[in-house]
Amino acid sequence: MSPRIGSLFSGYGGLDLGVQQVIDGDVAWHVEFDEAPSRILAHHWPDVPNYGDVTAVDWSTVEPVDVLTGGFPCQDVSLAGLRRGLRDGTRSGLWSEFARAIDALRPSLVVIENVRGLLSATADRQMESSPWGVGDRHDGPALRALGAVLGDLAELGYDAEWCGLRAADAGAPHGRFRVFIVAHPAGKSRRVGHGDDVRARSRADGREQATGRSGDAADAAELGRTWDRRARARRSGSAHDGRAVEDAAVEPRAERRLAAPGEAESGWPRSDAGGRGGAPTADDDGGRTGDEVRSPVERAAAAGDRPGGREWGPYGAAVERWERTTGRVAPAPTNADGRDGAHRLAPEFVEWMMGLPAGHVTDAPLTRAQQLKSLGNGVVPQQAALAVRVLLERSAVAA
Numbered sequence: 001m002s003p004r005i006g007s008l009f010s011g012y013g014g015l016d017l018g019v020q021q022v023i024d025g026d027v028a029w030h031v032e033f034d035e036a037p038s039r040i041l042a043h044h045w046p047d048v049p050n051y052g053d054v055t056a057v058d059w060s061t062v063e064p065v066d067v068l069t070g071g072f073p074c075q076d077v078s079l080a081g082l083r084r085g086l087r088d089g090t091r092s093g094l095w096s097e098f099a100r101a102i103d104a105l106r107p108s109l110v111v112i113e114n115v116r117g118l119l120s121a122t123a124d125r126q127m128e129s130s131p132w133g134v135g136d137r138h139d140g141p142a143l144r145a146l147g148a149v150l151g152d153l154a155e156l157g158y159d160a161e162w163c164g165l166r167a168a169d170a171g172a173p174h175g176r177f178r179v180f181i182v183a184h185p186a187g188k189s190r191r192v193g194h195g196d197d198v199r200a201r202s203r204a205d206g207r208e209q210a211t212g213r214s215g216d217a218a219d220a221a222e223l224g225r226t227w228d229r230r231a232r233a234r235r236s237g238s239a240h241d242g243r244a245v246e247d248a249a250v251e252p253r254a255e256r257r258l259a260a261p262g263e264a265e266s267g268w269p270r271s272d273a274g275g276r277g278g279a280p281t282a283d284d285d286g287g288r289t290g291d292e293v294r295s296p297v298e299r300a301a302a303a304g305d306r307p308g309g310r311e312w313g314p315y316g317a318a319v320e321r322w323e324r325t326t327g328r329v330a331p332a333p334t335n336a337d338g339r340d341g342a343h344r345l346a347p348e349f350v351e352w353m354m355g356l357p358a359g360h361v362t363d364a365p366l367t368r369a370q371q372l373k374s375l376g377n378g379v380v381p382q383q384a385a386l387a388v389r390v391l392l393e394r395s396a397v398a399a
Contacts, residue, residue, distance in 0.1 A: 004028040004063065006105065008054060008070030008098055011314045012361055015113050018384025020183070022392070026289035028063050031070075034369035038378075043364040054097045059104035068105060071113035071379060072098050075120035076289050077145050088124070092145070099152045108188075110158065111388060112149070112181040113379055119179060120162070123148035149181065157369050158183040161391045167355075170382040171325035174353060178379070180387035184393065207208070263276045325382065326355055347371040 003025040007016050019025070026092040032038050041050055051057050073091035077083070084090045099282075102110055121146045148160065153160045160183040163202040167176035310332065312319045319330050331352055334343035347362050354375055361371050361378075 002026050003108075005067045006062070006065035006101075006107070007031065007068060008068065008101060009072050009094075009277075010041060010050075010069065010376050012356075015071055015111065016380065016382050017356075017381035019067065019069055019111055021045065021381065021385035022388045023067060025067055026193030029055060030064050036366050036374050037365055040070070040361055040364040040374060041371075042376055044360070050162045054094060054101075057101070058100055062105070064105060064196070065107055066104060068107040069111045070098055074115040074117065077117040079117045079120075080114050083117070083121055090356045091364075092121075094147060095152075096169075099156060102153075103156055106185070108184060110153070110182070110183040113181050113384065114162065114178065116177045118146045118149070119144065121145040130355065146179065149252075152181045152322035153181075156187050159395075161394045163387055163390055163394075165383065165387055165390070167380045170380065170386045171321055172353065172355060172380055172383065173315065173322045176380060176383070178383065178387075180384065180391065182388060182391035184395065218272070239347075275298075315317045318399045322353075322355075325353050326352070328352060329357065331358075344368075347375065350375045354378055355380045 003023060003027045005027045007013065007021065007027055007030045008131075010016065010030040010214045013027075013030075016027055027045065027048055030041050030045070030048060031052065031054050032041055033049055033053050037049055038052075041048070051062070072095045075091045075299045084092075088096070098112070121144065123143045150160055150162070159182055162179060162181040164177055164179045166172075167174055167178075260295060297324075310330075312330075323330055331348045332346055335348075335351045336343050338344040347368060350357070350372060351358070351361050361374055363373075366374070
């Protein structure tokens with residue numbers, strides 16, 4: 001039986017999609033208050049209940065889950081916000097409701113996502129004062145929001161690993177730095193559900209393999225080692241060398257797509273002959289020829305130019321990389337649907353930038369403004385999957 005996943009602050013479900021790329025599991029329920037993302041969830045998961053307001057949930061009546069995911073509100077820790085911090089009465093203060101759910105449900109694995117500002121925003125907690133202060137202030141205790149989250153997890157009896165990475169680290173043509181945390185009950189192995197080890201899917205050869213042993217998990221381990229090397233390089237003043245190491249680690253992963261169920265790693269349907277994915281060769285194409293063995297990206301390239309004559313200029317390499325990663329040709333970045341035919345940003349293009357399947361947001365019954373807001377607040381699934389792999393690998397090494 002697959003592990004059950006509970007989703008808090010679900011948005012359009014991007015974090016859950018990323019977690020499902022790593023851990024076999026089914027979403028048991030959502031908790032999403034806002035109308036627009038709730039419509040997206042209902043459109044794609046009509047049979048999955050949405051409990052709405054996280055402050056009103058009676059956790060004793062909710063189906064227990066093995067994995068709990070969520071990206072609690074970022075408005076008060078974001079660098080673009082008022083920076084009120086992680087405290088009662090703020091939107092970001094709803095982290096306390098996340099902690100309440102963890103305490104009640106006691107999941108085997110917790111996955112948390114938030115913005116870069118979590119690293120620097122302050123938090124209110126009872127702390128012992130000292131003449132030196134805490135953090136970089138000298139006028140009293142200053143606890144960072146990330147420290148408060150990690151401290152609360154420890155108080156709940158959970159060990160945690162965290163990292164920060166960009167969507168670009170998973171191959172996306174934009175930065176979108178995010179902080180990810182993975183936590184599990186202290187003193188227990190990282191097991192999910194019915195006694196099965198946490199495992200990463202290795203769809204390229206159709207087998208499950210323990211996290212951190214091969215494929216993307218090996219890339220995750222290498223990325224973790226890369227961060228350590230880069231940190232040492234920066235401490236020694238060799239920032240250039242650290243950046244070179246980072247780029248070398250990111251590039252091999254850029255062309256790898258996190259496949260959907262039934263697909264090979266490359267994003268094309270797995271061949272009848274059970275090949276390893278990617279564009280099938282003469283030896284593993286299952287007898288198919290021509291366009292049948294080409295991805296949409298390959299077919300577009302074979303046509304001789306960009307669809308619709310579009311040229312991406314200096315962004316061409318990044319766009320083409322994400323096309324290969326997602327297996328989807330980039331849609332037009334604008335639509336001529338503004339006043340008097342003016343061009344406006346196309347939600348379909350943003351959807352592609354976020355690594356989502358075509359129509360995941362844009363097929364839901366939403367206005368254009370609602371689509372763009374939902375996309376702007378969402379999670380890139382490929383980025384989340386990479387982060388979870390990295391953190392599970394670190395956790396396994398630390399055990």
